Amino acid sequence: MTAVDERTTGETPQLEVGAARHRKEDQRLITGRTRWTDNMSLPGMLHMAMVRSPFAHARISSVDVDEAKRSPGVVAVITGSDLADVQGTLPNVWTITPEQKTPAHPSIAVDTVRFAGEIVACVVARTPAAARDAVELVDVDYDELPVVLDTVEALKDETLIHPDIGTNQSAHLVMDHQTESSVGDVDAVIEAARTDGIVFERRYEQQRLIPSFMEPRSMICDPTGEQTVLWSSTQIPHILRVLLAMSLGIPESKLRVIAPDVGGGFGGKLQVTPEEFITVLVARRLGKPCKYTETRSESLMAAHHGRAQHQKITLAARKDGTVTGLKAELIADMGAYLSLLGGGTPKLGAFMFNGIYKFDAYRFDLRTVFTNTAWTDAYRGAGRPEATFAIERIMDDFAHELGMDPLELRAKNWITHEEFPFTSVAGLEYDSGNYEAATAKAKELFGYDELRREQERRRADNDQVQLGIGVSTFTEMCGLAPSRTLGALAYAAGGWEHASIRMLPTGTVEVVTGVTPHGQGHETAWSQIVADRLGVPFENVEVLHGDTQIAHKGLDTYGSRSLVVGGIAVVKAVEKVIEKATVVAAHMLEASPGDIEFAEGRFSVRGTDQSKTLAEVAWAAFDAHDLPDGVEPSLDADAAFDPDTFSYPHGTHLCAVDVDTETGEVTIAKYVCVDDIGKVINPMIVEGQVHGGLVQGISQALFEEAVYDESGTLVTGSFVDYLVPSAPDLPHLTTDRTETPATTNELGVKGVGEAGTIASTPAVVNAVVDALRPWGVDDVPMPCSPHRVWQAVQGRSVGERTVTQPVNPETMQTDGSSGQLPTGDATGGDDR
Amino acid sequence: MIPTEFDYHAPESVDEALRLLAGAGDEAKLLAGGQSLLPVMRLRMAAPEVVIDLGRIEALRGVRDDGESIVIGAMTPHFEVVESALVHEHALVLSEAAATVADPQVRHRGTFGGALAHADPAGDMPAPVLALGGELVIQGPGGQRTVAAADFFEDYFTTALGEDEILTEIRIPKHTGWGGHYEKFTRVAQQWSIVAVAAAVRAEGGSITEARVALTNMGSVPIRATAVEQALAGTPADADSVRAAVAAVAEGTSPPSDINGDADYRRHLAAVLTRRAVLAASGA
Numbered sequence A: 001m002t003a004v005d006e007r008t009t010g011e012t013p014q015l016e017v018g019a020a021r022h023r024k025e026d027q028r029l030i031t032g033r034t035r036w037t038d039n040m041s042l043p044g045m046l047h048m049a050m051v052r053s054p055f056a057h058a059r060i061s062s063v064d065v066d067e068a069k070r071s072p073g074v075v076a077v078i079t080g081s082d083l084a085d086v087q088g089t090l091p092n093v094w095t096i097t098p099e100q101k102t103p104a105h106p107s108i109a110v111d112t113v114r115f116a117g118e119i120v121a122c123v124v125a126r127t128p129a130a131a132r133d134a135v136e137l138v139d140v141d142y143d144e145l146p147v148v149l150d151t152v153e154a155l156k157d158e159t160l161i162h163p164d165i166g167t168n169q170s171a172h173l174v175m176d177h178q179t180e181s182s183v184g185d186v187d188a189v190i191e192a193a194r195t196d197g198i199v200f201e202r203r204y205e206q207q208r209l210i211p212s213f214m215e216p217r218s219m220i221c222d223p224t225g226e227q228t229v230l231w232s233s234t235q236i237p238h239i240l241r242v243l244l245a246m247s248l249g250i251p252e253s254k255l256r257v258i259a260p261d262v263g264g265g266f267g268g269k270l271q272v273t274p275e276e277f278i279t280v281l282v283a284r285r286l287g288k289p290c291k292y293t294e295t296r297s298e299s300l301m302a303a304h305h306g307r308a309q310h311q312k313i314t315l316a317a318r319k320d321g322t323v324t325g326l327k328a329e330l331i332a333d334m335g336a337y338l339s340l341l342g343g344g345t346p347k348l349g350a351f352m353f354n355g356i357y358k359f360d361a362y363r364f365d366l367r368t369v370f371t372n373t374a375w376t377d378a379y380r381g382a383g384r385p386e387a388t389f390a391i392e393r394i395m396d397d398f399a400h401e402l403g404m405d406p407l408e409l410r411a412k413n414w415i416t417h418e419e420f421p422f423t424s425v426a427g428l429e430y431d432s433g434n435y436e437a438a439t440a441k442a443k444e445l446f447g448y449d450e451l452r453r454e455q456e457r458r459r460a461d462n463d464q465v466q467l468g469i470g471v472s473t474f475t476e477m478c479g480l481a482p483s484r485t486l487g488a489l490a491y492a493a494g495g496w497e498h499a500s501i502r503m504l505p506t507g508t509v510e511v512v513t514g515v516t517p518h519g520q521g522h523e524t525a526w527s528q529i530v531a532d533r534l535g536v537p538f539e540n541v542e543v544l545h546g547d548t549q550i551a552h553k554g555l556d557t558y559g560s561r562s563l564v565v566g567g568i569a570v571v572k573a574v575e576k577v578i579e580k581a582t583v584v585a586a587h588m589l590e591a592s593p594g595d596i597e598f599a600e601g602r603f604s605v606r607g608t609d610q611s612k613t614l615a616e617v618a619w620a621a622f623d624a625h626d627l628p629d630g631v632e633p634s635l636d637a638d639a640a641f642d643p644d645t646f647s648y649p650h651g652t653h654l655c656a657v658d659v660d661t662e663t664g665e666v667t668i669a670k671y672v673c674v675d676d677i678g679k680v681i682n683p684m685i686v687e688g689q690v691h692g693g694l695v696q697g698i699s700q701a702l703f704e705e706a707v708y709d710e711s712g713t714l715v716t717g718s719f720v721d722y723l724v725p726s727a728p729d730l731p732h733l734t735t736d737r738t739e740t741p742a743t744t745n746e747l748g749v750k751g752v753g754e755a756g757t758i759a760s761t762p763a764v765v766n767a768v769v770d771a772l773r774p775w776g777v778d779d780v781p782m783p784c785s786p787h788r789v790w791q792a793v794q795g796r797s798v799g800e801r802t803v804t805q806p807v808n809p810e811t812m813q814t815d816g817s818s819g820q821l822p823t824g825d826a827t828g829g830d831d832r
Numbered sequence B: 001m002i003p004t005e006f007d008y009h010a011p012e013s014v015d016e017a018l019r020l021l022a023g024a025g026d027e028a029k030l031l032a033g034g035q036s037l038l039p040v041m042r043l044r045m046a047a048p049e050v051v052i053d054l055g056r057i058e059a060l061r062g063v064r065d066d067g068e069s070i071v072i073g074a075m076t077p078h079f080e081v082v083e084s085a086l087v088h089e090h091a092l093v094l095s096e097a098a099a100t101v102a103d104p105q106v107r108h109r110g111t112f113g114g115a116l117a118h119a120d121p122a123g124d125m126p127a128p129v130l131a132l133g134g135e136l137v138i139q140g141p142g143g144q145r146t147v148a149a150a151d152f153f154e155d156y157f158t159t160a161l162g163e164d165e166i167l168t169e170i171r172i173p174k175h176t177g178w179g180g181h182y183e184k185f186t187r188v189a190q191q192w193s194i195v196a197v198a199a200a201v202r203a204e205g206g207s208i209t210e211a212r213v214a215l216t217n218m219g220s221v222p223i224r225a226t227a228v229e230q231a232l233a234g235t236p237a238d239a240d241s242v243r244a245a246v247a248a249v250a251e252g253t254s255p256p257s258d259i260n261g262d263a264d265y266r267r268h269l270a271a272v273l274t275r276r277a278v279l280a281a282s283g284a
């Protein structure tokens, strides 16, 4: 154990909260000594493999399973028509407009496939290999249909993805906001600026990303007991249970869902998937435990993608740079079906395009559109990175237009620290923040002025490697979410969270939490909170989660909600335990409860040396030999907490890039961020969240993009082509914090899980564009690949997708080849 | 990610391997480090019925000095090539190129011979071998033959190796005292080359006396830039002179267009990277 793990046992006990505790869960997670779903095996378990469509849009004219059924070890082959009567439709829980079109989404396609990778049959066999072998033998006849891959094209409604709804547009949502002092709605404000101000318009592209969690999705269903049990590598066991019950007509009480240790999600496992439905249906039909684990190729192709949005942003301002109006017109790609949140994901951006700035009027105009691509949903930040990108990009572009320093322009327009609490134009009340402090600190750590001088020098010298500086002063709304607000936004469920504390007879504690970690370190952070509040050693606190039989209530982990909602529920439950224990302690000490005070694990009678430890009180409640009349023999307590408002972390991120104008290569020279996430429970966990978040945001800016060819085949179908960076590709990250406590919760905490991702993307792209300003460049589409940057330097139009010849998923590039088709003998071109 | 069923053999000599290969005919695949073969088998793009693992044939592994040349066994893993003092001294560019292959795990399993036999146009081993005028020693049922690198690579993933033959070792003429540099252009560290350039240069008194240059991923096979080599001979080892000498390096090449860049961009990169490789190799 290292120094940080040692509790000093001096006079004043060291507080757990604020200590950089090593994470309890890391030993088992890092050494692999844990139960990932795929590591589990049940007696008599069968294995499933999926037959997936190689076509992006086709009618299924026949599915011949005879040969597959005769293959050794095969138990069953199940098609869409076999399940047609029972599979119902996968759920979408966010009807973003009353008119929203929500087409049916069968788990196994019955007559039409709408994206490459959609499941058309499922093979069940005694071994994974036998199942995989038989997949090849299922003979599906497809009649290909025309494909539509881009949302703008889809909006023409020439090829309909769901003919039954008559259009490719799922919903059109418009939200208009204006302050009391505004001259009118956003159109009026823009009109005013046209005559006596500036109107500035930009189009940005949010490319499609793939969440790329480390553990591929895996699930096992055991139908043999009284309750059907589903283990799944999911972020949302509780939501999954409710929706399985509702969608498949299984009584909820007959279902138990377990998310064991889960190897990452990033929103990618915030889904109710066809694979889970199929596993449950097939296991129940066969009466045997069934397991399905996807391959990485399947994951990239068919687990949901993120982002994928065209943005048109109009900014109105006075001549001095004071912003007045903002219009965000968006077309968001839903893929082939509406996912769990569907249009709700881009809708989460509705409150964030205005960022930290004081606009008079704002309009959010969103169209959600179907295409023949994989479905999209939450990916780290979900809606807020898209919004933050647009506002932070346009602020940099606008500063350039005005010839102003981008930080100066921001300072002119942001909410000053005296103005909190501040109601944004979108109607959110930001409780606290100090943008000036975070910015000042970041500027200093970055050496902003010196780097600007260095940039001048390189420009003057016509240096082959130019320096660019990018800014992002972001805020975000997280801690999803106040249930009433969700209701008002037409989301189907609430946003509360549940916790319980079980006081064990010997004085140790079990904490049950409804938020389900998948790598965040809840077990450690919750232990720190409870250890301080109950005065028990950190080691004596055990945190339980992720099994609907143990943590029977909860709404799981996403939207940076665990601490700010789930953690507060824990605090509330602890308070109830203390309240109950105070009554018992008073009885034991023959004092009145009013005279008892509780500190550091001890109940004392005020003004005396009489006291009882929490452990003694716990035992008294357990043996129950002498409890006061009417007091139940239990100190356990439950609490459900529904936040009144969101949480608003903010921060200033500064990025310097070297751009090699000869090759287009971008190297991050310096990255500094100063985040304000309020109070910190464990700085090491925060550091980890910020680092991981930054990397994913930087990666959107520079590396990642899901690309389809014109037939709708995913070109980036393996990690050879879907570029995820590793340590050598990233700079040292300088992270720091300012601490403006949240005023809306007892811990003063704000969410941190998504902040880095939300903030960093525009900082990096702003830096790239800044380096290229002398060439007249005002945008480089993401990812800012060397090729695109080079094209920008050449003065060529950038952003046109260069795509390889159509390739067939079966013969596509592999983990072990460079991406070109092996045509010769050396690797055997035959795909038997 | 499960391959089809296959029979597995692990012979301990080249002769035994050749017999097994002859017996299995075109249903067999040789397995070296498996870093290219296993992924395609797991994706079922290859489905050999017989896999013959060369991993137990000690004779195929290691680097030795053979007078005018160094000789590298086909089963020598990349990391041994990187760490070999002989390679470093006599074939510096090869040593540098091997260090850029993938990541440490892949370099410990993947082999020099496997990389050449695989003949991926984006692979990093073929170009330096070509630049240094390497020769590939091949054993078949009829005995041994030697093929010059220039004749070995025939097309995408296609070499002069017959189905019944085994690549046993590679002879690299010594380039002692030459500088060497492999300039590899990628977007992320573990990526295959978008374009790369292998350069070996002999320089004296600030001038290039001789140069060997070959290009990775500028066509279906690695390309020796002979015209550039000639233009470089006698050129001062400075940026402007080298820039002029290598300007036409991409002439006549047909590089691929893909998500990492179109053919034009690759041609441009080839000239930039050749200049950088040559300058680095000449110690400038």
Ligand SMILES: Cc1cc2nc3c(=O)[nH]c(=O)nc-3n(C[C@H](O)[C@H](O)[C@H](O)COP(=O)(O)OP(=O)(O)OC[C@H]3O[C@@H](n4cnc5c(N)ncnc54)[C@H](O)[C@@H]3O)c2cc1C
Pocket (backbone or CB within 6 Å): A815, A816, A817, A826, A827, B029, B030, B031, B032, B033, B034, B035, B036, B037, B038, B054, B074, B075, B100, B101, B102, B103, B106, B109, B110, B111, B112, B113, B114, B115, B116, B117, B118, B120, B122, B123, B124, B125, B161, B165, B166, B167, B168, B190, B191, B192, B193
């Ligand atoms: C993630 C990843 C990244 C990679 N990145 C790179 C990279 O950046 N640059 C690069 O150059 N390579 C890269 N590689 C490939 C690596 O270099 C492989 O090691 C190499 O391509 C094949 O060598 P191997 O020993 O693994 O051969 P195997 O995969 O075992 O065999 C490859 C082929 O060669 C044949 N073969 C093997 N040995 C012989 C022999 N002695 N005689 C006849 N035929 C033979 C096999 O039958 C097979 O067809 C990467 C691989 C992976 C998995």
